[in-house]
Amino acid sequence: MKNNIIKILVGFVFIGTLNINCTSDLDPDPLIELSLDELLARDPQAVEGILSRLYGSFALSSAEGPDKSDISDNAGESPFLRGIVNLQDFAADGMKNRWGDNGLDQLTTTSNWTPENKFFRYLYNRIFFTIPQCNNLLSILPNVDVENKEVITSEVRFIRALAYYYLIDVFGKGVLATEENYGQSEPLDEVSRDVLFDYVEAELLDIEPLLLDTNTYGRATKSAAQMLLSKLYLNAEVYTGNAKYTEAAVYINKVINEGPYELATDYVSLFSADNNSSKEIIFPLIADSQVSQSYGNTTYIINGNLSADTMPLAEFGAAEGWTGHRATKAWYGLYGDLATSNDDRAKLFWTEGHNYDMEDYKEWTDGYPSIKFRNTNFNSASVATSFSSTDFPLFRLADAYLMYAECALRGAANTDMGSALKYVNDVRKRSHANTIGQTDLTLDFIIDERGRELNLEGHRRTDLIRFGMFTGSTYIWPWKGGVKNGTSIPSTYNVYPIPSSALQANPNLTQNKGY
16 A cells, blocks of 8 residues: 555654755754664664655655645745646646745746745755755665665665756756765865766666565656656756767666556546556655645645636545646647547646636636646545645656657667557557557657646656757747747746855855856
8 A cells, every 4th residue: 555655653853964065954953863773773664764754755845744844944835746846837838826926926937037936945955855864874774784775775866866856957956965975064066967967877777777676656666767767868968968869768668668567548547546556657756635744745736726716626536726726728729629629638627617818827717727636536436635645646657658759759779660659659549539640750749749648747847948949939838938928038947046045055056057
């Protein structure tokens, strides 16, 4: 059961102190200072609890509940997954938010980005909360006797690599904090995107053969590491200037051909509260309405897209609607006429009482709320709750299929167009969309299909940047650049500004160009 991975030790805190000199928020004093030997003497399962907490750092604000935070940022606004959705989806074409919170308008209009934006700080701080906690455990593990030490060590390194991946993708540079310099009192030197890329690549290549083929639900496997490697390589030309599509294809082939995954028979099942039974999900971020409550996991997505004013909350398993998020025609327009489309994915927008065009992004009835994610069970009855039990599918097989097709179109070795077409049509047939022919399979088609299949799953900004469609005027979407019909934005927006708080805390850090 998925609850096995989210059981947190009562009163548990991380061991040791944090000091990587990035921001003052990253130096919390521990409530308890115990060596891992001492912790293990008290509770032999302590390492499992620590590992569980590390996985939980991507979805929870704290082990102490949704109103508590591991760092001094707002507990509701700052969780890792909420940051991924904000910076990847709301800053892109498909989704917009109407709340107008300080800094959130900058994201939803992709304009006026500043280093003082609290939402940039939230994700940066979460990255540099997770990384040193991993380093802490990695610095201690070699000196203690723990069952399955090699596997556990590899899982911790995967978690750290995942956090670094978002640093590379979102901010482009930072510091390289490892177990080797853990506890160093002097501020760490800034390192480039290239250096971070090489480090994460080496880490993943090293641990990929050591991870388990299958693992407890919610924990990393070989396939999870292969997916992360594939994503790193898929975006290598953006990150380093050197294309690595052939390398991406190597690991995508492993996921597809060696992993135990298969497409779900029903698309909606992937985004329902019992999706932990799905054979398609490769690596989830776990949610549970009772055990792991958070305002920053899929609760944010589900409740944010609902409103008691225009929608039946209980139909989607929710006890609350936050009247916040709506899709734009840049997403639902990809399906053509929603009323006549036979694509199941086209049915996952709430149109009643809402306008097709988003004349005003702050007006709730402008744009269609997405009902892709819901808090109802797919296979059984369920009861509406305030918090979500729907896991977030960070990596899943349909994404791997579309990544394979993109690699094939970009000329990667170890791919062929026949397989690429089959994989794309497998994804489309699952949703009863019309199949396509070989001449239809183009890069333009792939970026649109990724939007149809994967929007609101934390990939869209990265995808648009890779296709050269995020900045500039090649592709315009509603409210891009703060204009209703969209306008060009500068290339500096391909990375976010380094938060001012980080620059103030570490004089070795420099601001990204253009900010």
